[in-house]
Amino acid sequence: MSDQQMTIHLKVWRQKGPNSKGELVDYTMDDVNPHMSFLEMFDWLNEKLMKQGEEPIEFDHDCREGICGSCNMMINGQAHGPQKATAACQLHMRQFSDGDTIYVEPWRAKAFPIIKDLVVDRSAFDRIVEAGGYVSVNTGGAVDANAQLIPKKEADIAFDYATCIGCGACVAACPNSSASLFTGAKIAQFAHLPQGEPERKERARAMVDQMKEEGFGDCSNFAECEAVCPKEISITAIAEMRREYVKSLFD
Amino acid sequence: MSKFKAALQSQVGRKLITGITGLGLVLFIIVHLLGNLSYFGGPEAINTYSHTLHELGGLLWAARLGLLVFFLFHIYLGISIWLEKRRARPVGYESYNSRGVPSRQSWSARSMIITGVILLVFVVFHLNTFAFHDFQTTVINGVEMHDVHARLTEVFQHEVYTISYVLTMVLLGMHLRHGVWSSFQSLGWMSRNSNPVVYSIAYILGLIIAVGFIGLPVSIYFGLV
Incomplete structure (x- = not known):
């Protein structure tokens, strides 16, 4: 398996608070390691955002081993992304290709109101x-x-x-x-x-x-x-x- | 009794009624199809069939009433479930994709409300064309009866009617493709093993019914019968 770094274009839903108007914001990562988990890529992006003085992207996570049920992301229009029987935290970047554009949105349901960015109240x-x-x-x-x-x-x-x-x-x-x-x-x-x-x-x-x-x-x-x-x-x-x-x- | 009233309004009850009324309507459709096929037996066959049906009198009216009640409940719940779905997700996704099997999110499943509404409009026109029509009469074996055969032959000479009828029957097949399977699941009759079997049967049934209904107008239009 290749260790070559990938370029990934992200379209991430950003929303300041429950009643704010949200929008998809574009981020391009040109140093994504294919062995990173999807959430690790977000950690890496957030680190960069913080260094630039920007607010990091809020997302839910806890165990990161697919058993706590905390992570919730709609990845390219599929809950938890494209891999069968896998929570977002266990999804790895090797499932994607260099140059891919990935949509990341929060769960959408009236019963799951958005708290901030990708975090919803379940x-x-x-x-x-x-x-x-x-x-x-x-x-x-x-x-x-x-x-x-x-x-x-x-x-x-x-x-x-x-x-x-x-x-x-x-x-x-x-x-x-x-x-x-x-x-x-x-x-x-x-x-x-x-x-x-x-x-x-x-x-x-x-x-x-x-x-x-x-x-x-x-x-x-x-x-x-x-x-x-x-x-x-x-x-x-x-x-x-x-x-x-x-x-x-x-x- | 309030327990049962609450049950009918619950999300389980709503699907249960949708399923039961849907299966009832499928039974009617099958009988209707068999009746239609009697056209191929000639004027005597279909006219006698129609006459015998009308001779049932009270029984026929009871069946019509039952059919109407089933139809109204099915329409009301179908529209209500669709409205509820819109309320439950006021803001949609920018990007949405089905994960594929074992998902049953087919074209027919997603378009139930559209195919359903078109079928409703069709039924109104259809009743106007046939049921409420002032039929000519014919005499068979000394009995005077409606000449259903002549009316069918006349109607399906028209391009517009034939084409719209055929297209609607394709939509009916699609509606049943999801509907029949879905009814069994709504009634809680499905297990892990029976699920793929019933799903396939629904596909075959939808196909047979659509092809069956399309056969008659196409045969008449092209003068094959």
């Missing part, structure tokens, strides 16, 4: 989880590992849904700005486990209602969410959410 997701995405039983000390037997298949399905990191890519990529994949995964992960059983009806109803309350759009089954999800969560989660919701109506 607390709407927290409120969906607060509505019912938990098990409110005080279990005391940890029980013996095999005291409650759960079939491997069920445990695996629940685990697949539980890998959701709440990054919001599903909403960002959805033409309708629907939060159905996120909410579906949070409901479905409990629907396969005995721990989720006692509150399953209240959970499904409360979380689906909260999703609408937050101003996310309806799901039109575009399945774009599954395509961009860094954890590759299937839209089966959405089908499960719908089943759980309908079942919750009958006692």
Whole structure:
């Protein structure tokens, strides 16, 4: 793999505050190392901007290993960029070519208001989880590992849904700005486990209602969410959410 | 009861109703297509079919009423979902691209509102051309009945009607290509394994229905039948 430096033209959304008017600003980087991660390139750009006395670009990040769900960037019109099953922090510049122009925009949704530049407020997701995405039983000390037997298949399905990191890519990529994949995964992960059983009806109803309350759009089954999800969560989660919701109506 | 009322207004309920009414309309379309195909059996076949249908009386009116209710709910929800989508993202992206498979964001999926509205306009004209038309009568086996065969033959001599009909049926096929698959997903009937199967079936069904409907006007226009 080449270590040759690349020239990258960036068009980055800059917005001073929640109510300011934003715009795409052009930056050209002529010394991008292909082994840099996308965020490292932003660090490098910010260092240069600061040296020039300009305000650095705000962007969210934390673990930088694809598990915290903090980073959120629309890269060339795709949530987290072009690489399958990859969060923006794990995307590397070798995925691009010398001379490329890259659009970088924040998640766009009414329910995710922009705070500054590329940073959006995703607390709407927290409120969906607060509505019912938990098990409110005080279990005391940890029980013996095999005291409650759960079939491997069920445990695996629940685990697949539980890998959701709440990054919001599903909403960002959805033409309708629907939060159905996120909410579906949070409901479905409990629907396969005995721990989720006692509150399953209240959970499904409360979380689906909260999703609408937050101003996310309806799901039109575009399945774009599954395509961009860094954890590759299937839209089966959405089908499960719908089943759980309908079942919750009958006692 | 308030639980059910809330459910109908929830985002799950809205898609559920859109799906159920959509599948109901697909069933109607299939029956309609089979009826159309009886034209190929000659004047006696299609006129007798039409006459038998009208002989159902009350049952036919019940079906028409059901169809109207399904249609209105489907239209209302389709438009409402589209409006909601615009509200949910007031500022769009400068650059937006689909990631591709497993995304189902096809041309037909993105244009549901457009194909839907065109189909609605078509239905109004279509009812005016056929259902509300003052038919000539013909006598078959001693029974006087509407001459549907003559009307079809007359209408599809006209270029404008034939072309617009054919184009609308292409749009119908597109609408069903996403709609049929989407309905099953909205009803929560989809699993990871059945998803690609149903998606393919929806494509084939959309194609068959479009080709089926296009066959009749094209055959009449070019004098093949």
